[in-house]
Amino acid sequence: MTTNTQKTGLAPRMREWMRGRARPFTGRMLCDGLEIEEWEERDKVYDALKDFLKRGEIAHHISQGKRRQKNEPNRYRYNHAWRKAAKGTLRAKILKAIYISNGFAASGIERLSGATRNHTEKVIRKLREAGYLAVVGRRPCASGVENLYHIQDRTKFRTEAM
Secondary structure, three states, X not given: OOOOOOOOOXXXXXXXXXXXXXXXXXXXXXXXXXXXXXXXXXXXXXXXXXXXXXXXXXXXXXXXXXXXXXXXXXXEEEOOOOOOOOOOHHHHHHHHHHHHOOEEEHHHHHHHHOOOHHHHHHHHHHHHHXXXXXXXXXXXXXXXXXXXXXXXXXXXXXXHHO
């Protein structure tokens, strides 16, 4: 979503209505429940339903033993187990990999955390500038030479950086 996209409050209203439903619903039932009459607004609801489907927040409802007829509308069911994706988990993995390593290089942290080389080096650079890490040596690698780092104060690193 771009920063200039105007928020209309439609998604929270849809989410609240869908959570309250025990039975499957159609797009038309949703529009009627939200008291949306204009066709342009109904189109926005149907577009938002596609986004909810992509995220897994709702799912297509399939009746047991019945096949959907040609002109029958799609039925949906809200997924109450759905949760928003956690943000910032990669940085936490990098910090934990640094914490458990005594002396380390960026390539080792990259392997432990699963992050890309650029992301790992960016986090290490910021920690080094903040005074949490110190360069203790260098070692040869495939691309030349890489720095070896060490945490200066482990308790301070754990309480402030992690």
